[in-house]
Amino acid sequence: MLISVNEQSSQPIYLQIVNQVRQQLREGIIKPGDELPSVRELALILGVNMHTVRSAYLKLRDQEIINLRLGRRATVTRIPRSADSKEVQQELHSRIQELITDGLLANLTAANIRKIMEEELSRIKEE
């Protein structure tokens, strides 16, 4: 697992960790069954607070990307869900709603937000 953290970024560190784990899972760098470092270990090697790492792991667990068990390291357990699953679409709607709200609160126009989303989609597709 490759993790990088930018302390100067406006994105919270826990979200940086979550997004990197998701991205690496998508790219095949980490695979279902792979272990992740423990909360304490990752916090130590990144030099961040344990609660930050714990927040990241809890978010990943809520998204069913990792499995958290008492006394054992987190393991990646992403089971691909059908693209037509209503549950997946509802979740996506709710997260995009959150992003759009953040964009609008930051005084971005709808056109700007649309452009950013299309740019990101193209970039990911190219990869």
Next chain:
Amino acid sequence: MKNRTIHPLWTHVPAIGVFIYLVIRLAIASPLPARAALNFTAGGRPNDYSSPWIAFGLALGLGLFFILLAIASDEIWARQEKQKTFNWMACFDEVIVGFLTALSLGYLDYLSGNEALFVFPWRYIVILPAVAIILSLLLEAARPFRLYPRRISSQDTSALQQEISRRLHSQDILVYWESQNPLWNTILAVLVPILMLVGAVLTWSEGPWVSLILILVGILLASFYGGLRVTVDRKYLSVRLGILGLRVLHLKLEDISGLEIKEFSPMNDFGGYGIRFNKQMMAFYLAGTSGLVLTTSLGKRYLIGSNQPENLRIIIGSLKQ
């Protein structure tokens, strides 16, 4: 034939034969007395009495355990062979089973002969294991070599290379982490200490020293929980072991002059798993047969076991630059 063993089971016939002989002798000698001398002084005088089946049960149980252990360990040896090598450890089940059987036969003679003193059965002890060992070594010499078909999986490292090239030139904190934490390590670090703790409690009344030793060994084994972890950041490579994260290797990336992916045989090349040495290098692995050999500028060589050695090579190579 998916689950066919590579190491032929007929090489264990001497140990199995001795075991079956013990079972037959016990069946013929039955019924045994309900209560008999079980413990003896150095002079052979009985000083404790109980059911003789405690002794015979222990001999049978341990005998079966060591036969199964030998089958498993010989199979591991055979699967790691790239050419036929003589496995001297192939006869250890014959040694154990032969000794236990000889001792049991001597005890059986004592019970059936109504002797006053137990005489140590030297004749059985010398002849039975010796015959079993010689047969075992002959069978090991006759064992055919079978190459274990390994699944060679090629690693697609393009995604990782892209990721690292994106992040390399930023000022971000950058860390690569991987682990080796096989199931047997977890069993060794959890189950065995529990058994030792139970043993310590049961033997406490006999004297606290045995219990203390069991507890200390149990704590030592439990410290291995968590396996081996490799961490690479912009400056250092570290290998940590166990629940305490004991740092067993710490190298500056700038001191690493060579990187080489290596396939190895844990049993043949290093005689086991864990932190190992041979004439060429020091090795750190708990599973698998592949790893990355690091050569330092001082000429020291270290083998880091990895399930993805190509990833590790790319990370270290990129961060060194």
